Amino acid sequence: MFAPLATEDGSGGEFVGPSINEFFPDAVLFVGTPFEMNRIMIIRVIVVVALVLVFWLGTRRMKIVPGRFQSLVEWGLSIPRDSIAIDLLGKKDGTRFLPLLTTIFFLVIGMNITGIVPLMNIAGTSVIGIPIILAVISYVTFIYAGVKKHPGKFFKNALFPPGVPWALYIIVTPIEFISTFVLRPVTLTLRLLMNMIVGHLLLVLFFLATQFFFFQVGGPAALFGVGTLAFGFVFTLFEILVAVLQAYVFTLLTAVYLQLALADEH
Template sequence: MHPLAAASDSSGGFQGPSIDEFFPSVLLFAGTPFEITRITLARFFATILVILLFWLGTRSMKLVPGRFQSVIEMGLDFVRGNVADDILGKKDGRRFLPLLTTVFFMVLFMNLTGIVPGFNIAGTSVIGVPLILAIVAYVTFIYAGLKKHPGTFLRNSLFPPGVPWFLYVIVFPIELVSTFVLRPITLTLRLLMNMVVGHLLLVLFFTATSFFFFESHNLFALFGIGTLAFGFVFTLFEIFVAILQAYVFSLLTAVYVQLALNDEH
């Protein structure tokens, strides 16, 4: 169902959004592993847009940047200063900056497709992309720990030093689940559920607006003004959430890497 379409059931009453919003009709290659839906196109669009913007913004760098180059540099400086260097320090931040920058802008642009007319759904509102990004963060965490502390990383992660030996019966399963199981799961669900809820709210307000304006009668149509206003406000809020979730995802990725590099291992 398109978010701006009228929402009514067969009896003419209002029908709110449902989980079917996240299973749109197949547009191309139906019945194959390469099915393309509106969500797939949103992901393609976000990916191409990120690549195009950064290619155009960095292909001819100048000492005195123009407006477009300045915007690109501001975005890169934000990730470097507020995520990479702030959490990992200058040396390690430089090593992992390409990954953190990719994660931040990939999440950001895919989140923002939720307010792009024609797509009206975030590329991160279905579990595939959040899960892949969480796996990338998880693998990076394991890689960083094993490379920095090859002989002690796993042991000290599961059996923290300084804990009385008889408590390891309790500590071991807690550390195993919290460190190596829950981290990628919570990273995935945090991003996914924020985008799901945001999309459903926008669909609710705009379908209600359509219903009040075009299907209700008399003074009930005035309620459409209120739902339209709420839809506009929540669209702005969705932009804020899109930026915040991109920041949180990249920040947590950096935090996990920092924990793996910690000298206590």
């Protein structure tokens, strides 16, 4: 919170920054029922519907010589396929897990990008629900892939790496358990969540400050509003980059975990 400043009429003004309460808005639909929805839940539903609609329209009548929209959809689909799934897991396993990796990639992008969309202005991943669900799905798939590929050996080799002296397992095994089976889903969740929370708070801070200097303080102090508006615009572009990068990183780490689970040394 900033110290009070004098407004144009001399009455004084006070800047109030963004609050963590913005991530817990009141319910607006189906209030009082088990299906009540707040603004963030509505945004999530809109994103899912939009993604389904885009990919349905882009793939329902595919042509050998694609049009612009089909080309754009195919290019988007090639990102998780070629640079993540096939590149890390090979053609066989990459194709096998491609639906999961593609879904994670575009769902995270869609949920992230709403943070800079007018009238939405908050990411669907800025509350822990979506990040933790995706992290659990990634974690369960990692365990499933490892157990199916190496039944009876996956957990043993993960917790007791071969080649380590038996006496050192007292130290190594707890570290491997925490890093492999605890920290992975936790870090996946927190990395995505905290980036979206911080990004939202900074954007709100810049644009609230712009409104404050332009419309509440006015006068020469309005020049500060030009600066905060410029920072807000630059950071909006940066948030687009972060939205895409976080989707790529989340999907990439999921593929890396699958690669480790499927590795022959297990």
